[in-house]
Amino acid sequence: MRTLQKEYPIHWLEEIINKILDKNLSEITLATGKTPSGHIHMGILRELIICDSIRRKLEENRKKINFFLFIDSLDAAKRFPEYIDKTFTKKYLGKPFSKIPCPVDETGYNSYADYFGTELISTFKQFGIKADVIWTHELYQDIIMKDKIRISLNNTDKIKEIFRKNILPTLDEKNRKLFIDTQKNWFPAMVICEKCGKMQKIDENGSIKPNRVLSYDKNKDTVSFSCTSCGNSGEITINKGELKLNWRVDWPAKWAIFKTTCEPAGKDHSVKGGSYDTGLEICKIIFNYDGPIKLSYEWLRLGDQDMKTSKGIIFTPKKYLKIADPEILRMLFLRTPPNKHISFRLEELYQLYDYYEKMENVYYDIEHANSETEEKFLKYIYPLCQTSRISTKKPLRLPFKYLTTIVQLKTILKIEGIYEKAKKILRYKGFDENLPFNDFETQLNRAQKWINEIKDILKNEKNESIKRKILNKVTIFEVPDNVSENIKNNLSLTQKLGIKLLKMFLISNKDLSDEVIQNKIFDIAKNELKIKPQKLFKTIYLIIIGKEFGPRLGPFLLMLDKDWLINRLSIE
Template sequence: MAEYHWVRGIADEVLSRGDEEIVIHTGKTPSGPIHIGAEREQFICSALQRELERRGFQSRFNFIIDSFDPIKSIPAGLEVPKDFGDHIGKPLSDVPDPFGCHASYAHHFAEEFIGCQGRLGLYPNVIYSHELYMKKEMKDAIRTVLARLGELREIRRKYIQGDEEVNSGTDDWNPVMVVCERCGKIASKKKEVAPNKVDSWDLQRDEVKYRCVACGHEGKGKISDVRLKLSWRVDWTAKWAIFKVSCEPAGKDHCVKDGAYDMGIEVCQKIFGYKGPLRVSYEWLTLGEHAMKTHKGITFTPLEWLRVAPPEALRYLILSVDPMRHISFLPDRIPDIVDNLDRLERIRFRAEAPSGTESQEFLDDLYRICVVGEMPSSLPARLPYRFAVTTVQLGSILGEDKVLSKSISYTEKLNNRQSLSDKEVSDLKSRLEMARNWVASYAPPSLKFKISLETPSIKASPGAEQMFVESVIALVRSDLGEAELQNAIFESAKSLGLDLGKAFKLIYMALLGSERGPRLAPLLIALDREWAVSKLKAVL
């Protein structure tokens, strides 16, 4: 029985709802650099949208920038002016951009993230919450909350154990927050964040009153004029109702039994009169063993990913596993991830067979939702990322033009091609640049090397060692492929009774002047053949 990608099951559930319009939702607070963990939610939405399109159904994909949330802290490692802490408690949309290049702090980090999304194959409808809150729909949602606050408190009691909202008891809890007209803060932070709450209201006169917890100012005004906001659980639910959301993924912490999602669904149905969205729970994407936290400065951003790896590789990393499976990512894994993406492409075009435990149908689905841009009609010729990692380190002796020509000829031979298309050459150049950036920033010592221009200081001993070096010279001249060359070198050393470590050390000392180096076959192929032969002959 065919096993298809899990996104098909999500699409089945969305379509079974019978929504007049399919609306897919996600959101993020731009409290600092937005890391690649946020892309898990984005990519689930993107994959769902693509699957719906495959079946002939249109959908709307909204991405909410929660720019009206207060800034609670300054992320570790972020350089800001000395008095920047004075802005703590203001809406992110009101905090100045510390770098001076965007309209606000919120816009700086949101637009850095949004600017990458098209390159990652996502095209959401971007909505800033500070603008949304001035619209009639959100004002009406606030009026509904104030009118039905007693019912809302009853619902909340079932889900909140203890006080989640600072300085609020169950009986006087109120989710309506206000931006102080004097100090501009929506919250105050001493030891904890204390939100500014509306103290009293008159819905007939459409007025609210408040006392600012930050500066003590007492203010009042019309609901339509005062800058009001709902606390996050109710804010989330109000947006579901306003946009008639069909599906919104959420982290596992929100989706536990009696968690924020359960409360949200009940509030959505009983307070706002909408059935609520389909939930899709997902696990975390961590940076090794560390959870990525913007406020702690533990991040790896999509922009940084695109500097060192193809966009499809990030989609592959996230979409190749079930949403509830934890993903641990480290930058030194990027060559493996790109290799696996290339293998997926070969399987899709039947140039390679899946393993016995893999489903061809699942992999075909996966490839379709990983591709960014136009779907290839035939197998593209790709430069292997690992070869690029090796060859970009040879620029000092080969020259950059030779690095490019070597890479093109290697890719042509690997793919049995007479020439590459313009698009394939462009892709190859991009991979060389990504590999160069990755080597400079993330390559482990085992993959970094420098070519020695000096005469080798080592000599092969007469007998087996000299015979081994002579066999490697012959193999270099034989024009073998990478796998064949690597295996042939192994077999030569073994057949001569040499210790493999000592045999390979001899070759590395001849070429690099060091005892270790990158995988030998790609290095020998990337080097100028006669230069490599002359260095090997020098140890005889």
């Protein structure tokens, strides 16, 4: 019996929001973080968009919200992506990203971290994300962080114990010994060498030797260290700001400083024995703060591959924006439960736009969802997908399919013609507003970029069956510059006559409507040529786009440049 049904939240976000509200805080802090080790791929947007949505929801509840993005600019470079000049590797490996120069010849960037961090941040406005950025290298100059370093050093033994408790059970025999061994002389902080600027040494085999703190003198407020890279050794005061906490301690220190209420974490962090768990315990025991609510999420994959900054499998938010609307990505992240991985496939953009259209229609009560649950769900996420103010009426939007079709015909169409057609489509769909030409052009350009991208993918894909799969999902074609000889030679006299009659009709009549042209073609075929209309349609398609079928001819011919069309129809 279902009489005593429990109320289940309409959306998974509500679960996390309820947990936050249960804490009854006057001020709520959301946090996300990313190391700027190269182009930051769009996977990071999953946590940013989730947090941003939580932010919006809580603001509806009139809560005071902070939302931070930590750019971990003080992290040391463990390796560089392929696209970074090889000379960088020798020179800067082991240095913090904030102390490595901008890798490209562009002015206005202070560092490697600045360059890649800014690339990400600059897309926030378009994605509708409102987050404050905190650069870790700056944070480490702050007295409050230095204090956390002191606390950590003072509690080294307790920290070690927490690690032992959490990590040891997950290790096998061999690693267990290794772990116990490294713990013997271990402090939870590293030093940036004043001489060579490095914080760690990375061996050929990838293993890392950090400039670990060797001893801590509480009274003098100094630590001693020995640089694994240049051999320099000595003492340094904590006040100098050249120390960095170990990741597993650094994270909870930030939580404690900013009183983080909730922070999402990629699945790599949120596994048992991982840094989130040990972080929570350190946060509580060492820093005396309860720590954030954990929200783990799966990764965004590019096709069937994980996006790896280091392997060059990247798709940046910036690149995404050139191809598709930001609302679509927000939707993708918001509709998918966080524990499911998402395979982002460009060739499936049609489907995403379809879903969006449906969601939008449901939101504006133009159509209904299949169930009440779905209706509520869609109405819940729609506002969260928006990147600017939500309009009271359904916004102007050209069908994605129309855009991608028309853009492939752009070479033979007059832009004004397409524009008029676009406006007509919008009127037909019930909009009475005007479509600004600039908006139209932007959308057209996006579609063009998408087509180019798909073509690139097809070009690089060797596997025929995968190729076919992609082609199954998209409609890619090309308009030939000229009518091929093959097509010309195969035209019968009747077909040629039909073309000629159409041409004459177009020349001698002005201001034709699509309806009239459509009917005229039919008329020519049926009454003048005495052939099946299909045959004439086929002929016209062949001549214009080199294929046997195409868009409804009346409106299509109207969109073409008239002189071009008449010239094209001049088949001898």
